[in-house]
């Protein structure tokens with residue numbers, strides 16, 4: 233099954249599902265996950281300076297038999313590296329970790345108060361050098377994006393936020409669509425919370441899918457790029473098998489009612 237690609241606002245393509253590497257804390261787990269993912273058809277891997285596994289990824293990809301140019305790799309500048317000098321220095325260290333002379337996507341990990349404005353200028357300069365093929369942000373609310381769009385030279389291609397059926401963020405999705413910013417959904421399974429929800433279970437049964445697949449399909453159908461994390465080969469395979477069915481309008485309406493603004497990790501709403 234071919235994985236759909238989404239066109240970013242700079243013309244580059246991004247695969248519409250990626251393996252989230254957050255909380256993969258052992259080299260052997262990363263090897264297992266990446267080998268299973270490549271076998272299942274994943275080509276998109278989402279890491280970060282803060283995850284502690286950037287430097288293991290090249291070895292795992294090599295073991296999986298995937299060439300650098302076949303992979304779409306994202307990393308993120310960690311909050312303490314928003315300071316002058318550190319943004320670029322930490323990015324070069326990330327490139328070294330990733331054994332590559334570019335990343336496909338580079339994000340600011342969080343809308344750090346004040347510091348984010350200067351750090352974005354460094355990302356623009358990295359983008360212009362070609363060492364990041366696209367740049368974007370993570371955990372930005374509409375307010376943070378409005379500020380960025382009012383002063384940037386290069387528009388963010390992506391905003392990566394926590395998004396799932398229990399945290400649907402419709403206003404943010406509409407704002408990003410209107411401004412041609414692709415949305416990536418981290419923790420699209422809400423960390424496993426709610427997989428036994430009766431609405432998910434009932435819909436899953438009808439499509440002969442699992443509740444996790446319904447959650448991920450919802451993310452895809454609202455136009456986002458889900459980044460499920462798993463180290464379990466069976467679940468990794470399950471999580472990508474979401475492009476062979478369509479939730480109908482009635483099911484989407486039922487799923488819309490599951491929204492309860494549930495943040496399982498950061499809530500950037502009050503970050504100034």
Ligand code: A2P
Nearest residue numbers: 419420421422423424444460461462463464467
């Ligand atoms: P595991 O790594 O053992 O598979 P999220 O991506 O929303 O943060 O969710 C990650 C959590 O969900 C992890 O605990 C992961 O555990 C679990 N998980 C991943 N895929 C599935 C699945 N298809 N069914 C149930 N749990 C899953």
